[in-house]
Amino acid sequence: MGEVRYGVTDPISSAWPTKEEEQVTELLLETLRKEGQFESEEESRNREVVLGKIDKLMKEFVYKALLKHKVSESLARTCGGKIFTYGSYRLGVHGAGADIDTLCVAPSPVTREDFFEIMVDLLKGRSETSEVVPVPSAYVPVITMQFDGIDIDLTFATLIQPTVPEDQDLFDVNLLRNLDESAIRAINGSRVTDEILRLVPNIPTFRLALRCIKLWAKRRAVYSNSIGFFGGVAWAMLVARICQLYPNACAALVVARFFRVFLRWKWPEPVLLKPIETGNLRFQVWNPKLYPQHAMHRMPIITPAYPSMCATHNVTQSTQRIMMSEFKRGLEITERIMKNEAEWDELFAKNDFFRRYKYYLQVNGSSLDEDTQGLLHGLLESRVRMYVGLLEGVDLIVIAHPYIKGHEHDHTCSSEEEVRRARDGDMLKDVKPSTKATHSPGAASDTQEKPDATQDKHVYVASFYIGLLLKEKTQDSNGKRRMDLSNATQEFIRKVKASSGWDEEAHMNISIRFLRQSQLPDELFGGLPRSRLRVLSETK
Numbered sequence: 001m002g003e004v005r006y007g008v009t010d011p012i013s014s015a016w017p018t019k020e021e022e023q024v025t026e027l028l029l030e031t032l033r034k035e036g037q038f039e040s041e042e043e044s045r046n047r048e049v050v051l052g053k054i055d056k057l058m059k060e061f062v063y064k065a066l067l068k069h070k071v072s073e074s075l076a077r078t079c080g081g082k083i084f085t086y087g088s089y090r091l092g093v094h095g096a097g098a099d100i101d102t103l104c105v106a107p108s109p110v111t112r113e114d115f116f117e118i119m120v121d122l123l124k125g126r127s128e129t130s131e132v133v134p135v136p137s138a139y140v141p142v143i144t145m146q147f148d149g150i151d152i153d154l155t156f157a158t159l160i161q162p163t164v165p166e167d168q169d170l171f172d173v174n175l176l177r178n179l180d181e182s183a184i185r186a187i188n189g190s191r192v193t194d195e196i197l198r199l200v201p202n203i204p205t206f207r208l209a210l211r212c213i214k215l216w217a218k219r220r221a222v223y224s225n226s227i228g229f230f231g232g233v234a235w236a237m238l239v240a241r242i243c244q245l246y247p248n249a250c251a252a253l254v255v256a257r258f259f260r261v262f263l264r265w266k267w268p269e270p271v272l273l274k275p276i277e278t279g280n281l282r283f284q285v286w287n288p289k290l291y292p293q294h295a296m297h298r299m300p301i302i303t304p305a306y307p308s309m310c311a312t313h314n315v316t317q318s319t320q321r322i323m324m325s326e327f328k329r330g331l332e333i334t335e336r337i338m339k340n341e342a343e344w345d346e347l348f349a350k351n352d353f354f355r356r357y358k359y360y361l362q363v364n365g366s367s368l369d370e371d372t373q374g375l376l377h378g379l380l381e382s383r384v385r386m387y388v389g390l391l392e393g394v395d396l397i398v399i400a401h402p403y404i405k406g407h408e409h410d411h412t413c414s415s416e417e418e419v420r421r422a423r424d425g426d427m428l429k430d431v432k433p434s435t436k437a438t439h440s441p442g443a444a445s446d447t448q449e450k451p452d453a454t455q456d457k458h459v460y461v462a463s464f465y466i467g468l469l470l471k472e473k474t475q476d477s478n479g480k481r482r483m484d485l486s487n488a489t490q491e492f493i494r495k496v497k498a499s500s501g502w503d504e505e506a507h508m509n510i511s512i513r514f515l516r517q518s519q520l521p522d523e524l525f526g527g528l529p530r531s532r533l534r535v536l537s538e539t540k
């Protein structure tokens with residue numbers, strides 16, 4: 001067999017695994033099983049059944065849409081329509097309960113409007129579906145739903161051709177010609193995942209190593225593209241690159257080398273799985289020499305399908321430092337694991353974000369109804385990294401560390417004062433939750449003669465946290481430590497309120513609190529009493 005070179009350089013080592021390395025890989029597999037990272041065979045079969053049904057619905061939709069466009073019935077029957085999957089399911093690394101990311105491809109002249117009309121109706125008409133939600137205005141327009149209990153994301157693209165046959169693939173760059181941006185983004189979700197799989201030498205090894213890295217990244221709170229860390233596609237490309245550099249290694253060694261290679265990586269040198277295609281279409285391709293904003297990417301990881309883009313443009317100075325220190329920890333632990341001096345569990349230990357810092361910022365986004373809150377949560381999640389960027393410019397701050405998830409709350413308030421406090425991130429511990437029908441006696445205030453349950457107001461609050469690492473013993477001329485966060489904070493609030501998703505009319509509100517570690521709400525510590533935690537954090 002001839003040597004196949006995967007990637008943009010020769011391998012670092014083509015050694016085959018030793019007995020010991022294979023045993024450590026076996027232990028990794030066991031640990032991931034124990035952690036519930038694999039779905040049952042039944043669930044897996046159910047997914048295939050569901051995909052089969054959606055494929056049929058897709059063909060029915062194409063047929064109906066073509067009739068609407070005055071195509072004859074006999075011809076419309078032959079025009080096909082096909083679904084493709086992408087995301088974790090397509091990569092074969094999804095956990096139990098993960099969604100199936102599905103791309104629906106139709107022939108011309110079927111339009112996206114048809115999709116959001118006719119396909120939505122078809123889906124709603126099925127007894128297996130629930131929560132069918134069309135989101136036509138998303139960056140990648142999508143229908144989200146549950147089908148037989150499985151979360152499904154449906155994206156859509158029309159190809160400029162009269163039929164989409166069963167053997168249609170999406171490799172040919174010319175398919176992208178004359179498509180609009182949304183269609184290209186939708187198709188590229190699938191093209192990128194397929195390319196990644198094509199570019200790794202051993203798919204089962206890649207999958208096991210990627211499952212390990214995904215679990216590690218989630219536990220260490222560095223898994224989130226929108227907050228400024230890496231998302232699923234970026235982690236997949238990093239693991240794929242290691243698989244190329246160690247084409248015959250087993251999964252355990254791939255994981256260990258992952259930490260070594262990316263800890264030593266000369267960022268901002270890009271991580272590539274193949275040479276960047278410049279193509280002869282009009283799309284912008286990642287090129288730091290040509291585009292100044294590309295030259296600012298700190299840890300560029302470049303998607304392999306034309307038009308190549310940077311999947312990690314959100315990384316900031318702080319998130320880079322945090323990820324690098326996690327790589328260091330990962331290297332130290334996996335070196336011991338490979339020598340049988342440590343267990344995989346140690347790699348997957350939960351992060352100590354809420355104990356690590358002395359000071360935190362709590363960003364509270366609140367509103368008065370559930371739908372608005374859903375939008376506000378997403379808006380804040382995509383804006384927190386802007387605050388991080390502004391805080392990085394504050395003199396005393398070394399690291400502004402954003403937590404990857406917002407904490408969502410739903411308070412029932414019986415006075416304006418409570419509404420105000422809830423909106424400011426106060427957990428309202430002293431207020432008992434009241435039911436809708438009867439006013440809870442505990443919440444009845446002495447000063448109000450007749451508390452009126454109908455006046456209860458629901459307040460929804462999403463709290464995002466940023467940990468602050470400050471310079472040690474920095475003093476100004478008066479010998480005092482001073483830190484002024486007000487400019488950064490006001491600028492951030494101004495920018496959030498200027499965002500397109502901000503809706504003052506819908507009573508969106510944003511407020512920010514500066515908290516000492518001891519003032520963080522108990523819920524962040526999974527029920528452990530605060531007093532004990534205080535001791536823990538002080539003895540560190």
Ligand code: 3AT
Pocket residue numbers: 086087088089093094095098099101139140189232233
């Ligand atoms: P899960 O197993 O589902 O948690 P995943 O990697 O499948 O992991 P998602 O389902 O969230 O993650 O996303 C699948 C792909 O969809 C990844 C990316 O190509 C695309 N995608 C997701 N969110 C966005 C977004 N906000 N903008 C652009 N593309 C996105």
Ligand code: MN
Pocket residue numbers: 087088089098099100101
């Ligand atoms: Mn997914």
Ligand code: MN
Pocket residue numbers: 087099100101153
């Ligand atoms: Mn998804």
